[in-house]
Amino acid sequence: MPLLHVPTIYVLMLAVMVLLGALTLFAWLQNRAVRALAWWGGAVLVMAAALGLLCLRGVIPDVYSLDLAYVVLFTACALMLEGARCFEGRRTSPFLLLAGAVTWIAACQIPALYESATARMIIVSAAIGSYSLGCAYVLWTGRAEPLLSRWPLIVLTALGGGLFLVRIPLAVAHPLAAAPVTSFEALQSFWFAIVSTFTLLFFIAINYLFLALTKERSELAHKRASMTDALTGLANRRAFLEFGEQCLKAPADGTIAFLLFDLDLFKSINDTHGHAMGDRVLRLFAQTLSANLPRGGVAGRLGGEEFAAILEGPDRQAASAAAERVRESFAAAARVVDGVAVAATVSVGLAHADSEPVGIEALCERADKALYTAKALGRNRVESAVDELVPLVPDASSGHRMPSSEHARAATKRAAA
Template sequence: MILDAPTLMAVTVFVALIVGMLFLLSWGQARRTQALAVWGLAHLIGAGGSALLCGRGVIPDWLSIGLANTLLLLAYGMIWSGARSFEGRRTAPTALMAAPALWIAACLVPAFYESVTARVILASSAASVLCLLCAHEFWRGRPEPLVSRGPAILLLASQAALYAVRIPASLVFPVPAVNPVASPWVAVLCFAALLYMVAIAFLFMALAKERLEWEQRLSALTDPLTGVVNRRGLEERASVLLASGRATLLLFDLDHFKRINDTFGHGIGDAVLVGFCTLARTLLPPQAVFGRLGGEEFACVLPGDSAAEPIAETIRHALAGMRAECIPNLRVTVSVGAARGEAGLDALLERADRALYRAKRLGRDRVVWDGPAPRPVREISAAS
């Protein structure tokens, strides 16, 4: 198969234009994802640079060489900037313009401008670094479980490697200075660039779509007031712990919460709920699953034979010891029902609820187990 470089370059221009417009169209439907707009502008700028490259030998060299590569390096910089925007980071204008500025400065040196090999090495090095930086940005955001993140990282890293290989290749197989487009390497690179452009654009749009879906999923599993998971989220996340065997469930109920709402107002009541969740999440171990069941009732699932009773007592005493300076007579306590075993979540909830009912009958502000406590725990004074 014979690859015709001029034809491939022309196709690249039109594909870049179409991809850029698709990015902007996608951004119009998801304005929160600013990265889509940045990537769209990057591809439109890249299309302009590619169009100038197609005019090599027809238009002045300062356009087909100087300005064309400046626009292409700016496009790669904007793709990197879009990746940073996608991960919630800003890009300084000086960093964005570093590669184009370096190219312009180098082109002002006659010895560099007259050497095709030197130009290829600098342009390839800059593009390779920018692709690696883009891959690194996605790598830094890997805790977010997006399916397309891994393929995007691999694709960008391989594109960086392709540009890096071009550097020694240009020394071994120099590009002809008279008609560089005639070199078979130019056709291969154009073909590879076209494939990478389409594949990366597909993955970038998939990333944006997956993030929106992930945010919607999190929203469906999160209590909007307190920020902890709701009952559905608790059931989903706790199922993983329960599937591994024994688990402990702590059922929290804020004492006399209706009285707090009636006395101080619902705004203070909401602040109490948020404060309790903040306190609990601070004191619970990282592997705990904590969520709001509804109203003033919360549940926590701890894996295995975790030291659940000391944890429950610590939360109870910490809440009882909290005071609001603006409302000195506000005192909040919590009753806790606890159950342990290998049963499912519903069964543990039922047992913990029985224990919670006993805690309320015994005067509230205490931890009661369904059955004997796993081991005695030294009483913690409220002042400690």
């Protein structure tokens, strides 16, 4: 018995694919929001059915082991492509689902094509190769999403598709024998055994990577949710302060501006118009802030009606102009909210740092002092810190401890009262 026995490999491949398909569907049942798993699991099971029909070549009529087998195989490839499309948020395409199977059925109606082993191989290779490359392309279009498993999956699907397409010119240059393959005995060759083994390993790797891809996306979504303010969609306090620390450790050329925003008399808005209106005002300000920040600026919600932004690179005038744009735009947008006269405004405190590393809490403290001044001078205005830039290294000899951002926000609330 040869080391690589093709019938045994086929049976093993069939068993493994059934197991992979069942496990993928089980993973979908655990998280039905990921519909791509259902597409992919179904594709693997349908492909196992196609493989089972091909294994019976010479045992059952060709209409089942050849005609029907390739219809099922092309359907499985289409399901895999639709699984990738579903993963990237695209709608189901009936054309792509049926194109391969319909093409094969049409080819079977042409005797010259049906009776030619070379023609059959060209059609099969073109269909499977196109579906595989299509799968790779769809995954590549979503490359902006930072998922590590995406890249080996793209490479493998593209490689598989490319190998099938390479078979086309080879088949043209070296036509297959006219005699049909009617049993396993005709497949007993070392190279066919190698190809079958490679195909088995290929499907295991593809299925594992797809499961890993969906798991990575789920973990990324949870991570983003933990770093995002649910009401406004901005970075939450933790994420914003972490980003601020990173900016201060590796600042851009020029200065770094820290803008601290506090909605004026927000408590009276809640008391007068209700908390639902208050939430709408907060979302409106978040949208206004994001729309008016310069490119590269990052905004976050520190809590309650307090927001902050960090701008890398602008000079004092540019940072002040950005703060004024936010203030003016919000005053105009919040004059009437959903038909209700709200006339909400915002006060802004602005502080700068040198382009050398400095603590985020120092900037927050100075911006808070400027915000206190804006509140004291009548609100709805921008005030900049008037003392010198934050020192590059805090003066340890003074024994003064930088106040925390919690303390800074408490001071802001006292000023707003």
